Amino acid sequence: MAVRLKTKWHKSKRERRSKRASRPKTLQDLSSVIAMNIWKLAKEAFTHMEKEGFRFREDTQAIDTINEFIYYQLHIVDRLIYEKIAEEERAPFITAVATQLAETVAENQEELLGPGEYVQSFMDTMNERFKNYAECRFDNGPGFEFTRYLALNVAQHLTLTDDKWVVEQVMDIEAPPVAEKIQRVTEDVLGLRYRKLENSEPSG
Secondary structure (H helix, E strand, C coil): CCCCCCCCCCCCHHHHHHHHCCCCCCHHHHHHHHHHHHHHHHHHHHHHHHHCCCCCCCHHHHHHHHHHHHHHHHHHHHHHHECCECHHHHHHHHHHHHHHHHHHHHHHHHHHHCCCCHHHHHHHHHHHHHHHHCCCCECCCECHHHHHHHHHHHHHHCCCCCCCCHHHHHHHHHHHHHHHHHHHHHHHHHCHHHCCCCCCCCCC
16 A cells, blocks of 8 residues: 655744754754654655565554654664763754654644644654663664664554564665664764764873
């Protein structure tokens, strides 16, 4: 079943205002760039799984799968910026990225499923996922258990189908390029290569 997802990115009023402004971009401005890329990569992973023959028989399965790839990427971003962006800026930045993604997902859910408390549901599940991802190893990228947790969550959403290779597909095929691309985007957009660890001491 082909799910009719929006291809247009949801733009908040703040994002539209910032485009018209000539001031230097803040972290809050850059949050929309990160969010847009996370949405794009999550959709691409879902679309590729469809083309590979994985069956999403319910619209909710499609949305839930996309959300899992979103949570996965959000936590990668959070781990990348940890100790490279001041804590008082880091939390609002991740919240801004998550909020924009929640609003975009909610727009799709409203069109497919009708009205509902989709933004709050997104945030609640995201917080649960973050607690579990925080227990997983991250050394310059997501470790085995980190990616396996994503795969198991996606597989859980596809239990109504007879697809047997979901975990392998996600771990071996879908997750690696998603992780690589969102890491590169985050490092480039936020200039992480040029940020020193907050707790590092000057040499000499």
